[in-house]
Amino acid sequence: MHSSGFFLKDVAGFLGGYYAFMAIMNGVAALLLWRKKGQIGWTLVWTVFAGFLLVLASLALSGASDLVPALPTSVRSLVNRFSGPVLYTLGTFVLLTVLFIFRRFFVQPMVAWSILNAMLLLMGLSMADENFASIVMKPDNVPIVGLVFLLAFFTWLATSQAVVNDDRIARGLPTVEKENDEKVLVWPDLVYTELICMVAVSAFLLLWAICLPAPLEEPASSVKTPNPSKAPWYFLGLQEMLVYFDPWYAGVVLPSLVIFGLMAMPYLDFNKKGNGYYSIEERKFSYLTYQFGFFLLWITLIILGTFLRGPNWNFFGPFEFWTPYKVEVLNNVDLPQMFWVNLLDQPLPKAPSGASGLVQAGYILLREAPGLLVMGAYLVLLPPLLAVTVFRGFYAKMGFIRYMIMANLMLLMLTLPLKMALRWTLNLKYIVSIPEISLNF
Amino acid sequence: MAEKKKMTVAEILAAARATGGQDSAAKPAALKEPEAVAEQSAVEVPAKPVPKPKPAAASSAAGGARPGVADILAMARAKKAEAAGTAAQAVSEKPAAAAVKPVASKPAPKSPAAVGAAKTGVQRDTASILAAARAAAKPGPVAKADAPSRPAPKPRETAKPIEEKAAPPRTVATLPAKPVKPAKKGAADGEDRRGFLQIAMGSAMAMGFTALSVTGGLFTLGLARFLFPNVLAEPPSKFKVGSKDGFPAGKVETKFVAQYGVWVVNGDFQGLQQVYALKTVCTHLGCTPSWLEAEQKFKCPCHGSGFYKDGVNFEGPAPRPLERYAIRVADDGQLEIDKSKSFQEELGQWADPDSFVTV
Numbered sequence: 001m002h003s004s005g006f007f008l009k010d011v012a013g014f015l016g017g018y019y020a021f022m023a024i025m026n027g028v029a030a031l032l033l034w035r036k037k038g039q040i041g042w043t044l045v046w047t048v049f050a051g052f053l054l055v056l057a058s059l060a061l062s063g064a065s066d067l068v069p070a071l072p073t074s075v076r077s078l079v080n081r082f083s084g085p086v087l088y089t090l091g092t093f094v095l096l097t098v099l100f101i102f103r104r105f106f107v108q109p110m111v112a113w114s115i116l117n118a119m120l121l122l123m124g125l126s127m128a129d130e131n132f133a134s135i136v137m138k139p140d141n142v143p144i145v146g147l148v149f150l151l152a153f154f155t156w157l158a159t160s161q162a163v164v165n166d167d168r169i170a171r172g173l174p175t176v177e178k179e180n181d182e183k184v185l186v187w188p189d190l191v192y193t194e195l196i197c198m199v200a201v202s203a204f205l206l207l208w209a210i211c212l213p214a215p216l217e218e219p220a221s222s223v224k225t226p227n228p229s230k231a232p233w234y235f236l237g238l239q240e241m242l243v244y245f246d247p248w249y250a251g252v253v254l255p256s257l258v259i260f261g262l263m264a265m266p267y268l269d270f271n272k273k274g275n276g277y278y279s280i281e282e283r284k285f286s287y288l289t290y291q292f293g294f295f296l297l298w299i300t301l302i303i304l305g306t307f308l309r310g311p312n313w314n315f316f317g318p319f320e321f322w323t324p325y326k327v328e329v330l331n332n333v334d335l336p337q338m339f340w341v342n343l344l345d346q347p348l349p350k351a352p353s354g355a356s357g358l359v360q361a362g363y364i365l366l367r368e369a370p371g372l373l374v375m376g377a378y379l380v381l382l383p384p385l386l387a388v389t390v391f392r393g394f395y396a397k398m399g400f401i402r403y404m405i406m407a408n409l410m411l412l413m414l415t416l417p418l419k420m421a422l423r424w425t426l427n428l429k430y431i432v433s434i435p436e437i438s439l440n441f
Numbered sequence: 442m443a444e445k446k447k448m449t450v451a452e453i454l455a456a457a458r459a460t461g462g463q464d465s466a467a468k469p470a471a472l473k474e475p476e477a478v479a480e481q482s483a484v485e486v487p488a489k490p491v492p493k494p495k496p497a498a499a500s501s502a503a504g505g506a507r508p509g510v511a512d513i514l515a516m517a518r519a520k521k522a523e524a525a526g527t528a529a530q531a532v533s534e535k536p537a538a539a540a541v542k543p544v545a546s547k548p549a550p551k552s553p554a555a556v557g558a559a560k561t562g563v564q565r566d567t568a569s570i571l572a573a574a575r576a577a578a579k580p581g582p583v584a585k586a587d588a589p590s591r592p593a594p595k596p597r598e599t600a601k602p603i604e605e606k607a608a609p610p611r612t613v614a615t616l617p618a619k620p621v622k623p624a625k626k627g628a629a630d631g632e633d634r635r636g637f638l639q640i641a642m643g644s645a646m647a648m649g650f651t652a653l654s655v656t657g658g659l660f661t662l663g664l665a666r667f668l669f670p671n672v673l674a675e676p677p678s679k680f681k682v683g684s685k686d687g688f689p690a691g692k693v694e695t696k697f698v699a700q701y702g703v704w705v706v707n708g709d710f711q712g713l714q715q716v717y718a719l720k721t722v723c724t725h726l727g728c729t730p731s732w733l734e735a736e737q738k739f740k741c742p743c744h745g746s747g748f749y750k751d752g753v754n755f756e757g758p759a760p761r762p763l764e765r766y767a768i769r770v771a772d773d774g775q776l777e778i779d780k781s782k783s784f785q786e787e788l789g790q791w792a793d794p795d796s797f798v799t800v
Contacts, residue, residue, distance in 0.1 A: 313745035
């Protein structure tokens with residue numbers, strides 16, 4: 001619908017180069033495999049794939065609107081129709097879980113290379129869509145595209161080393177790190193590397209700044225907010241969190257807890273293993289907790305905030321036009337409303353007009369009683385309950401104080417996904433809502 | 442500098458000796474180290490060989506069983522000389538620099554360069570001497586009487602304490618070492634000009650912190666002055682928006698947003714038709730929502746909060762309704778909005794007659 005001929009002409013040159021680069025990449029891979037011998041099958045696969053990419057590159061470079069390779073319109077509209085915050089969050093959760101469970105399969109170099117190619121190809125094909133390209137190629141969104149690929153690469157790298165180490169440990173062999181613990185000198189080995197990196201990164205940043213100029217907008221005004229108004233990319237996860245919470249919680253308490261939690265980790269950790277080498281099996285709880293917080297509660301929220309949140313912070317599919325007039329039904333209510341009005345069918349407890357402050361406070365407490373009880377049970381009853389059930393071993397090893405800190409940090413971390421789920425399923429706005437003193441949870 | 446080095450060596454030696462016990466003897470010996478070294482050095486001092494045994498030397502000599510500093514050094518030097526196979530003839534200007542000069546040299550007239558060389562040689566040589574001395578001292582005590590038996594040239598005892606130096610023409614070059622003495626004395630007593638503030642304030646720490654807090658206080662006061670500017674360029678909080686007739690029923694007037702940050706709405710609130718002024722600040726995090734005419738709602742671009750036309754929140758994270766400004770019909774029949782007063786629904790303030798004008 002929005003893929004005009006003009007747009008395709010503009011993007012065709014870039015896409016031609018993109019596919020040509022991919023072809024060269026795969027050609028080099030094939031060459032390296034050929035030199036290594038014994039990989040004839042894969043060599044052939046990547047050679048053929050490189051040839052296919054060359055065909056795509058020449059098609060793209062032709063610039064004709066019906067020749068530029070793109071995803072079929074039906075596929076795009078299907079993706080748009082089914083994408084939403086719920087599917088996105090659940091989808092990433094399932095995807096990451098699958099990647100984790102079958103990590104032994106996914107860390108194989110050829111599998112990883114195939115996935116990388118699939119990602120790049122999918123992105124190239126999507127880029128022929130004007131709506132997709134206008135978001136992805138925006139200068140301030142480019143770092144997040146880089147982040148997706150870099151994170152995928154580094155996670156793969158670490159996971160593959162952890163898998164190797166886990167296998168070795170299982171067979172009673174020393175870890176890779178222990179076996180090749182060749183030490184190098186700080187000077188010159190490290191300092192020179194750092195110097196070279198510094199020069200290279202500076203040059204890269206200079207080039208980047210020249211090629212992708214910073215988005216300068218009109219002077220700021222307190223009465224004019226751009227639509228959509230987005231935080232810097234690294235805070236978009238925070239902004240997404242704010243959709244579900246009051247500013248004091250999502251903007252102050254949760255970020256502080258992230259920082260303090262990360263600082264507390266070494267003191268909470270009682271597992272002596274995994275020190276100085278990659279391992280997943282030996283530190284499964286730590287690994288999963290961290291990756292859950294990092295990937296699902298931070299990275300995927302950044303990606304969601306960057307690419308999928310449009311005007312009025314509405315959710316838009318990857319190929320959807322960002323119209324400020326999209327209507328989404330997001331009505332939501334507070335827990336007291338649900339409890340008193342919807343469940344008990346009676347008006348909210350309200351202090352008679354002219355009542356003293358104390359009476360008013362009493363009425364507010366009564367009104368918020370269900371929410372306060374839920375919160376109290378969650379934060380006060382759950383930790384001891386967990387200590388005698390799921391975390392029995394943890395409690396024994398950590399002691400009371402360390403266990404309580406750990407349990408509370410975990411529960412507070414989980415408030416985010418829980419609140420998201422409650423918002424999606426029950427249209428719940430706040431569990432405790434005392435706007436009189438700006439305290440909402 | 443030279444003196445300092447000497448003292449350090451002395452301390453090291455004192456500590457080394459202290460392991461052998463006899464603290465009472467060790468202390469004075471350590472203190473008098475420079476002299477002791479000078480007395481026992483294998484140095485040919487051509488001028489002024491004043492035989493003036495120092496108490497330390499005497500005590501260590503009398504000690505007999507336990508090696509004194511001088512003994513250790515002399516012995517070590519002797520070993521060194523043996524190994525080198527040459528008699529060390531060092532040029533020394535003052536006791537402080539009286540350690541061995543390893544390079545065999547003639548007792549040449551002391552030029553400043555020679556003195557410098559002697560000085561620069563001090564540190565390294567002393568270190569090696571000490572190392573050798575410690576190694577030699579381990580097997581057992583060496584009496585001072587044994588020292589003369591070494592094949593090294595017999596030392597000529599000399600006593601040239603720094604304090605007593607009469608500054609002969611030759612020794613002019615060593616004079617800079619002197620000023621240490623008065624400074625030391627002054628610091629110890631705290632009675633010179635530099636010590637005055639210290640005495641007055643109690644301690645250097647108190648002085649420093651007093652200065653710091655006074656400076657900090659003045660700085661803060663200076664900063665606080667910026668909170669009260671001489672001229673305050675603020676738009677007036679009261680402004681007129683025209684007569685009531687300019688706001689037909691059901692209309693949200695957005696033309697005052699850019700200048701005043703206010704929507705003037707002629708709407709229905711709890712069954713009453715009113716004109717009210719809504720503040721264009723989202724109650725979630727303070728962005729400016731936009732009025733969507735087609736959907737008849739205010740929608741915030743930051744986190745998606747939505748408000749009905751009457752300002753009541755119904756979607757997104759905003760916890761409470763938009764706020765109202767005070768509005769009234771002025772004497773000339775125009776509507777006047779006062780931004781200095783605002784009314785919050787959740788506090789029941791929208792019932793205040795100042796917060797709306799009945800149509």
